[in-house]
Amino acid sequence: MVTLKQLAKELNVSISTVSKALNDSKEIGEDTIKRVKELAKLYNYKPNKVALSLKQNKTKTIGVIIPDILNHFLAKVLFGIEREANKFGYNIITCISNESLEKEKESLQLLANGSVDGFILSVAQESQIKNEIDHFKDTIAEGLPIVMFDRVAHDVMCDKVIVDDFQATYNATKGFIKEGRKRIAFITKIDDISVGKLREQGYTKAILEAQTMTPIYLRLKKGDDIQQKVKQFYKKHKQIDGVVSADSTSGVVAINMAVNFKRKVPKEISVVGFSSKSVSNHATPKLTIIRQHAKKIGAKAAQMLIKRLESKDGITNNYATKIVKTSLVKNKSTL
Amino acid sequence: MVTLKQLAKELNVSISTVSKALNDSKEIGEDTIKRVKELAKLYNYKPNKVALSLKQNKTKTIGVIIPDILNHFLAKVLFGIEREANKFGYNIITCISNESLEKEKESLQLLANGSVDGFILSVAQESQIKNEIDHFKDTIAEGLPIVMFDRVAHDVMCDKVIVDDFQATYNATKGFIKEGRKRIAFITKIDDISVGKLREQGYTKAILEAQTMTPIYLRLKKGDDIQQKVKQFYKKHKQIDGVVSADSTSGVVAINMAVNFKRKVPKEISVVGFSSKSVSNHATPKLTIIRQHAKKIGAKAAQMLIKRLESKDGITNNYATKIVKTSLVKNKSTL
DNA sequence: GTGAAAGCGCTAACAA
């Protein structure tokens, strides 16, 4: 990489002249500016990012800590973050916590050394189970703002972007009840994380409000053979006529397995679940989905962080929680 | 963040003493070292990464440019890269080219300003279609090594990690032929990228070698309603008894739609496709998959780049191409 | 055993 120094030498001017010329300072003569710019172009000069960061004490880089990059929703949020951040000239450093508290702590620690200006993250499963939040508080205390999305730690004071999880399953379940369905089940692979709990609660509330109905749960664990579990579940509960699922895989399998049992979807058994458009295709008939607008969530989180980073005084209060509403996209797995 | 300066002041010693003490230099007295370390610990001192990068002229950061983060395979490779890079103390800056040549160029340009020490990337669809490779060459010429994976540009001299795409579909198709299947189709959503072409060629070669058979292709375009297309395809070609798919969605839909047509899978119609374990679950019966070992590919790419970065002399030749073999994982969609 | 000083690449206040 060419440096100012080298350009200055070649042009027989001082470093600061070159610097000013490239920044269109009006202290510098027009022809000097022209000469400098030409040479800079010739050599494809680019200001050294590291030097700039050191000088200006900001990196224009955001640390993103994601529990699981193979989760379609989380990947999509990452996409949204990246795109929005780029618009404002920010890059993102991605760390994958792999649902581990230790890795989450480590990533936070490692990047809080001047590598990034702030963080966007979704809390790891283990951290949620153990309810550990000190590492977040420490980071914020060090002056690095955090924006949490989806799986948030309520007891940490920071900006948050969340989904109306409770309302979404509540409404979906209500919808089934209104259609006259009597045995509505809830299938979840994520009963131990915050959003999973909220989704379950939404379902449960709707069922209990119906008086005559009782909730039926299938809680899948990591490593389970999902198809087998769902199969057994259907065998045990033969009269299920509706399924609400907390995650996309459960929903897809619920449909495909029902079809395998020769049950008519959506007539005899109707399925709705949290998922995304592309995954809904994996079921035939297509899964009716609760869309979370992942990209929008990512974009919003990026906006909130950048706004905070660029606000004059590093305000450390005035934290906001933005709720991004889900929407129901009707496909062929519901009436 | 605390700096050496602040520690030095508080301890009434010079900055260099503090620096040396923290680095266990034996120039420094034992008790001084102890005093310094204690205070550093108290203040949770961490060396400023940016200053280090500037000083040492390396960032310990890798730029990763991915065409599509929602592609499960690519996301998994990213995971592999991240994990392996971390082992060696590297962070990754992720850019998503979104299959666009322009964005790919931009990302390369933007990060080639000292932000990263080198790149790992998979070529964007548009770049492959237009066969543009100058931006890669320029980057390498600037002294930033590139490692390409999966979708590579053969005419660029650099390290590469690829899959035996041709061989994989060739073998899979041969397998069907040996079983006595007569009408084997090939479904692809990616006929315009390098790996898509190779997979198609592998299939075609096997079919043509069988003398009596003719290839049957279904090429899906972006934005197609995949389920509809596959449905029509099955209607048109009623006697299809085998499907080889180049991507995971096609494989899953091929099975589910066959089941919908009341055809017995795998007996009457057998399906095998490039996919991953988690997506294979989305079909009932489960899709038999050609696994690409995405994580391994990512890890290998990271290793190759880091090795090059850390080799004494910045060798600019001796480029290697590593082939990561696929493996066939038999599930219930084949005999 | 400790400190002063230079330098990585850049910007900006101040001097000429």
Add this chain to the structure above:
DNA sequence: TTGTTAGCGCTTTCAC
């Protein structure tokens, strides 16, 4: 209009 200098945080050579 241009140049000099200091300084961002750090390491390292050289002097004391």
